[in-house]
Amino acid sequence: MSDRVEVLKTYKTYVGGNFPRTESGRYYKVYDGDDNILANACQCSRKDVRDAVVAARDAVEDWSSRSAYNRGQILYRIAEMLETRKAQFVDELETIGYKSKEAKAEVEAAVDRLIYYAGWSDKYQQVFGSINPVASSHFNFSMPEPMGVVNIWAPEESPLLGLVSVMAPVIVGGNSCIILASEKYPLSAVSFAEVLNSSDVPGGVVNILTGFRDELLEHMTTHMDVNAFFYTDTGISQEDRKQIDENGALNLKRVIRKPVEDWEAEDTQSPYFITDFQETKTTWHPVGF
């Protein structure tokens, strides 16, 4: 059977719990570490972003109303699924130039990061919520609540650990998100969608698109139904950053920029990544009547 033809995977997008191709019918070439063509990835368009936002918006209500405990369980489940597919991800990282030790370290760090945020799921509200002293007969308390739909540019380098590190704090807080995968290394992101799809994450909570940042910048930052925009790359031009801020101002999107060089560093995981995508709600509850 030496003349067997290898069956190659078609890399598609992940929207609303399904794996559709891009609506535009356009693809771009993805290369390995030695400039050989690895695969065609979807070059997503404005309409793919629109569809993903619809899916994410539909998912928010159910996801944000689940118990913190349940969201933690599901994040833990993603970690379990990733752990069992470690070999596949190590393989994929090696094809794009990782040394085998580095690849293993990146996948393991990604699993650990999921566990880290799973642990925070039922704690961040305790830590960041407060009971406030007021000078009237009210019980006054503040709680962080999810913002809604978050658009994310996954880090350009670190295609798996970076992706997990930007996704986990957003969804553990009850938000849904649309992630634009690393432009140069999008394949791990699409494979990671398969992990999400088999870990009880409701469809639409995480949506993963592939394509060009230049093309999608406008559409991902102007959409009025998106509540926050999150990016971490260090190399984004001043002009683009200005554009992102201006577009975000249209509906007062919260724009969070966290330039990170090394995703394995200890300070790239923090509960403050969760509260970046939370809105504080303060309640005045009358007492003493």
Add this chain to the structure above:
Amino acid sequence: MADFTQTVPIDQVGIEERVARLNKRSIKKESKVQALKLALSMVDLTTLAGMDTPGKVRQLCQKAKEPYAGLPELPQVAAVCVYPNMVNVARKALRGTNINIASVATSFPSGMSTLESKLEETRRVVEDGADEVDMVISRGEFLKGNYEYVYDEIASVKEACGEAHLKVILETGELQTYENVRKASDLAMEAGADFIKTSTGKVKPAATQPVTLVMLEAIRDYFYETGRMVGMKPAGGIRKAKQAIQYLVLVRETLGTDWLTPDYFRFGASSLANDLLMQIVKQKTGVYQSADYFSND
């Protein structure tokens, strides 16, 4: 009265393929804006829930008068559609406008009551100020083959309506076949309906495009036969602007432009209006909109 025991055969595959083909029409840019505005002017803004209150109806009437404060030049909707006990409220809220008041009647949505009480209800809503009456047919009698009963019922309600326009709801979701839809359409038109309407919105499936096409063809054939133009109102399940435009294409291709006015075509819907508004604003600003910035009713 025509012989309704005879069945007009409907080519199911043909109907569905024609709908699929027409749905491929691409309506863009200025034509899209025109279509969206036209669709907005054809909406019967509807609230038919057991928990309706006068406040909710007044809110809806406000929305009918001024769909979106940011664009005052937009057309108003065609009518507001409410339950009989809310007609008075709607009349006061809409005084001085051209917006019609439509009321469902005849024991909506089931139609399971006596003819006397249906006629009484019809007279009452017209007296209260309804310009349009949306009646339901007795589906049980129709499916039994008791066509004469259904015909007489529609004709008596039409008489009770007086000047008010009569829309006849066939409740196609309960009629089982396209042949029955066609037969009920023919029967309603012959009995005097000014509009035929697909559904109450309380039964699934509600309006579908194939059913609408069958009814539009019935309207066309009736027009060729008698010269009388009967209106069409798909209702229930039309939530997106894109669907609305697809319906307009069906009308244009089946009946021509004469029917593309609120006088002869309506959408029965509650959430469609907001989606139309969001798309109109999208076309104007180039930015996708959020339901957060459009009033709920």
